Each structure stands twice: as structure tokens, then as C-alpha cells.
Amino acid sequence: MGRVFLGLALIALLGLGLGPSHTAEGHELRAHGLRVFASPSWHVTNQSFADCTAPVQVLAIANAQLGPRPAFRGSAALVLVLEDHGVNPPSAYPPRARFRLPAKSSQFESCCDQPAGPGYEFLFSDHGRDFYAFVYASQRSAADEAIAILNTLRVT
DSSP: OHHHHHHHHHHHHHHHTTSOOHHHHOEEEEETTEEEEEOTTOEEOOOOOOOOSSSEEEEEEESSOOOSSOOOOTTOEEEEEEEESSSSOGGGSOBOOOOOOOSSOEEEOOOTTOOOEEEEEEEEEETTEEEEEEEEESSHHHHHHHHHHHTTOEEO
């Protein structure tokens, strides 16, 4: 009985160490019922990156200060989440799954005043809400970090 208890205690302790340490490695970022967990270099920006009325910008986080017409040089990256309030049919948005980067990025044109540049687009639904998520980054490592953050997304 003592060995079983010791084994279970060891498994529990090891399991506690498997996840990220939210306090030591980063912080939670929130906006409009969305939250993500990111390293300290990332921050919520109140800057408007999309002037569309539908879909509407609900979350923008960046790892650098970005100007009005951001250029994604070096490791600068932006995660931009827009919410569709009925412009497209709900069938256009698959249920959220794990985000994965395609092999190649797209080159975005400036639409609805969104940034132009290299990036990735994802459509998904979560908790009855429909979203577009854009990851802007010129370096693959910055895009990988942005996707890891997007994979922590919680919708309420």
C-alpha cells in the first residue's frame, strides 16, 4: 500500500511539472471574452488593425511596438483575431482545432485597413462565436511562437 501511495504521489508531482508555469514564464492577456497565455514579450495592443464593422477586431497582441502601417521585420509578430457577427454563414467556420502553420505563409494585401505582409489565416468557431485569426510574421520562429500562443486561446 505504501509503494502504491508513493508511486501515485510521484506521478502527481511529475505531472505538475509538465505544463507551463504561468507565473514564471509569462502572463495572461485578455480582451472581449478571449484570453491567451503569452511570454512577457507579448502584450495586448489597443491599436486598431482592422477598420471593418464586420468582422470586428476583438484581440490584437504583439511582441513589438507596431506603427500604424506595421512592417514585420526581424522577430516582430502580431496575432489579430476578428469576430464575425453574421456576415458569413456559420458553416464557413469549422469547429476550433489545434492551430498548425502551413508550410508557406501567404502575402496579405491590406483589406479593411488590416496590415499587409507575410502571414497566416485561420477560420474557426468556438463557444458559438465565429472568428478569423491572422498571424503576421516574417520569421518562421516568430510565427511558431504566435501559433503556440493562439493554441492557448480560451473563449467565453
